Amino acid sequence: MRAGLVLAFAVLAAFATEAVAQDEHRRRLAAELTIMAGDLRRLEAATEPPLRLDGLRARLAGALASLPLLMRRAGADAGAVPALRDALGRRDWRSMRADLRALQGAHPFDARALLPAEATPAQLRVGEAIHRQACAGCHDAPPAETRLPALNLFEEAKRMPREEFAARLLLGVRGDRSTAYRNPFSDLELASLVAYYEQGKPDGAGRR
Numbered sequence: 001m002r003a004g005l006v007l008a009f010a011v012l013a014a015f016a017t018e019a020v021a022q023d024e025h026r027r028r029l030a031a032e033l034t035i036m037a038g039d040l041r042r043l044e045a046a047t048e049p050p051l052r053l054d055g056l057r058a059r060l061a062g063a064l065a066s067l068p069l070l071m072r073r074a075g076a077d078a079g080a081v082p083a084l085r086d087a088l089g090r091r092d093w094r095s096m097r098a099d100l101r102a103l104q105g106a107h108p109f110d111a112r113a114l115l116p117a118e119a120t121p122a123q124l125r126v127g128e129a130i131h132r133q134a135c136a137g138c139h140d141a142p143p144a145e146t147r148l149p150a151l152n153l154f155e156e157a158k159r160m161p162r163e164e165f166a167a168r169l170l171l172g173v174r175g176d177r178s179t180a181y182r183n184p185f186s187d188l189e190l191a192s193l194v195a196y197y198e199q200g201k202p203d204g205a206g207r208r
């Protein structure tokens, strides 16, 4: 009886972890689609230097290369990917936009856990501490002549919808080998970063 109960719990726990993993895969997929749509918007606007536009195209191609795996992990049908790849090759932004929109409709990104309702002083402190220690070195002085520079995150936060910025933080922050290159930060820490970047540095430092 007891053993049976323990087993039942073990099975339940296994299901629960699998459900969490599945949810995380869905969240990553939805975040990736949000970022791709944002990168496409920048490509279409074409207001950035050619080198940067090249970088964006390369990043979209990379995203499309790993999209089928991401979709399978999330239990989604990857049938739409080849058409997206073709459209990128032809630079047919309009068709890409339509296909991406359909995918986003099927896999909407729920950014709520990453968006601070109201920035508390504690959150701002956490965000600032993480930024200073782990991000500022690369992101506060972006080099101009690079395909994919580490952009100024205070400016990025102002330039796009909050959900998109949250998606970029979720997938754009990489750990090191110790975290298997996964984002090492919790949702709460990421929300603190969002709060910090949205509010901007009080003394204006870190802005260009």
Ligand code: HEC
Pocket (backbone or CB within 6 Å): 035, 059, 130, 131, 134, 135, 136, 137, 138, 139, 148, 149, 150, 151, 153, 168, 169, 170, 172, 173, 193
């Ligand atoms: C060693 C340098 C370095 C460090 C440290 C670093 N980044 Fe980055 N980061 C980059 C570069 C370079 C890119 C551009 C690569 C790309 O866009 O694919 C990038 C991209 C990003 C993006 C994606 C931007 C986009 O356009 O989608 C986000 C968000 C980001 N970083 C946030 C952070 C945060 C937050 C930290 C600190 C926790 C951090 N980074 C630490 C170099 C760094």
